[in-house]
Amino acid sequence: MKTNKSQLVEIKLSKNNLEVPIADGVLLHSIYDPIREAHKFTTQNAPIISKNTKFLIFGSGYGYHINAIINKLKESKINDFEIYVIEPNVELFNKYSSSKQMLNDKRIVYLVGKTPNQLYKIDEFVDFLLAKPAVLPHTASFNLNEQYFTEFLTYNAPNCLGDYIENIHDSGLKDYLKQFPIDIQLKEISNKLSKVAKDEYVVEDFILLAFNELQKTSRLL
């Protein structure tokens, strides 16, 4: 998957004198009043914003919608929020980050110019996704990068041992898994362990056998 790095970005001024980016000829915010447009965006999404503290935003644009969300949260006296913004266009982000619109807030994390595969390798981001954030697509950015965001949403992680063995934290388990072919899946290793007898079982065998049994208990949740 490639990001849309090649999009041409130019900046225009809106009727009320605010900077508005145009990427590949597409206006990312209202050319009349981007702040009013962002306010409308938060009003439409008010039920979602009021019930969540974690947000995943597709597209940074020039941040008008992000600032509006933060204002909405501040109105509700919510300060412990966390926002991740995915922006595929590096050039757009560079311009945005040097603009007045960019808020310097530690609660906002920007993931810029990364492929879905790279995004899903970031531990903090995966932890964030597991907390089930509310997803808020910035419509203009989403439409412009529809293929990118669709691939992010329908991403299937490569799941052969060789694809992730280096991400296994436990060194003992990592060494143990190295004995298997790289194109094998974990499920195949666990099934074989359950069904085919070995002369001697090591600690990692018992970890995988327990892990395999745990998978079967999903009906109990």
Next chain:
Amino acid sequence: MKKTLIINLRCFGDIMSTSNLIKNLKGNDPTQQIYILTMSEYQKITDLMKGVEKSFTIDRQQILTLSHKKIYNDSRSLNSFLMNLLPINEIYWDNIINYSNDKIGTYICSYLKSNNTTAKIFGLHYDKHKNLVSSSLWSEIFNEVLTSYKHTPFHFVDLYNNISEVAPDENFWKIPKTLEKNDIITRRNFEQIRKHYTINGSAPKIIGIQLTASSIEKQIEPNEISCLINKILDNPEIYPVILIAPNKKEKEIAEKLSKEFDNSLVIVEADLNAIPSVIKQLDILATPDTLIKHIGDLFETPTVEVSRGSSPFLKQGTCNPNNYILSSQFSTRYSSHISENKISSNDIYQCILALVDNKNEKKISLSPGISLYRSLRDDLGINYKFITGVNEIDHELSRQISRQYLNTLVTKEISIKLTSQILEYKTSDIKIWINSQINQLTQCTKALLSTIRDLKQAQTNSKSGERFVHSLDRLISFADMSLLCSIPVALFRGRVDSFQSPKKEEIEKLSYELKNDLQTAVKFLKCLEESVLSIEKETLTNKYSRIVENTITDFSRR
């Protein structure tokens, strides 16, 4: 300081019930530190338990989310699982108790044992050849016998004590934690009810009725709950309060019920933090729910358990002496083609009255197809006395006698105690039961001898292998018949299955062990028969002595 880890990966009621074992472990050695491993969705229960140094959890929800969503590769879920196990693997354990005895718990025990070879495992684990190792005969009985033998000779609480080699400690502290704030609110509210409904200086006893259970099949039927409330309201000595959890579903059911009583019902909405305070201060509890029942037991609140559905019959019944269990007759509990008989409001009401005053027990008359048991303690632990209703003699004798047979297997000493629960039946009935069991034992022994013969032939002639498999199958089929001989056969089956790939010599050795166990069973039954005969003789002698005595008295009067 000893460190003990209890692995319990089961659900709410089972986890709360672990408190009995923790109480006994602490009672036997107050200095030992007890830790518990559960699934994270049940951590709220471990938070209520006293005597737990720390609880560890497996975040099943997160691990399964990571496993099942295709956006993540398997390293995520595997790392998450290992992160959960890491803190328990870092502690040097003296004892590890495999309480749940399920496969996950057993593999985790084996994993911990691999890293901590001196830890003593109670219950099941695998050795390095993946042969299943039971820590004791009690552990085998728990896993092999109680899973197939339907008469429930032992209560789970006693089996866990026996598996963990601890003696029951009746006098140790009460277990669930309660928050003082909740205690005060409950006490104030209950005092108001008592004060408001006091007649002639006599305050009513507060009866808590648990409205729902973990599944619909276990619940008391709604119309029966309404009738029960009406009956209680008509009796000035008692007053009902309805117990619900603060969730939408239960609130809706309670609201509907309350409307029937012009919204005058007292509905106690208590979450897991508050429910112990409520149960502790009830006078009597009536419940179909296992978690609520276990909390009631721990606080010694007199309880009527309504046992319905697939819940294990008597295995985890309410266990404080004098509590009642209402159940559809035994034979319908395990039958897929006979529907369970209905436990009526009147059945529950009569049990409540018997808890108010035990003289009322004699007056109890139950609906058709219902049986009533009362819990008691005997030499072997928690037992249940059949009180009234459908009395299935074969089942009752099997339950009481197999209890003593299992004790004989463990102690290796044949000892028969003709308890009042056995002697409640006519000696002629007991003799019929013994004869029937001996006949089955003979059939079972024949099946065993055929198996041994076919096994020997299979060792020299490979074509006889099929015949051996056939006779082994026939022998093993006795394990599921719930006869006395089913017990040693179930143990044999478990021992054969415990080998990853059993060799013929190992099966032969186990077959001879089974032969010994079957012979012990015969000796046990003969000994029982002799005891019954001597009782008969004694009764007869007493009867004749009385007749002679009466005749002499009559004669001298003349």
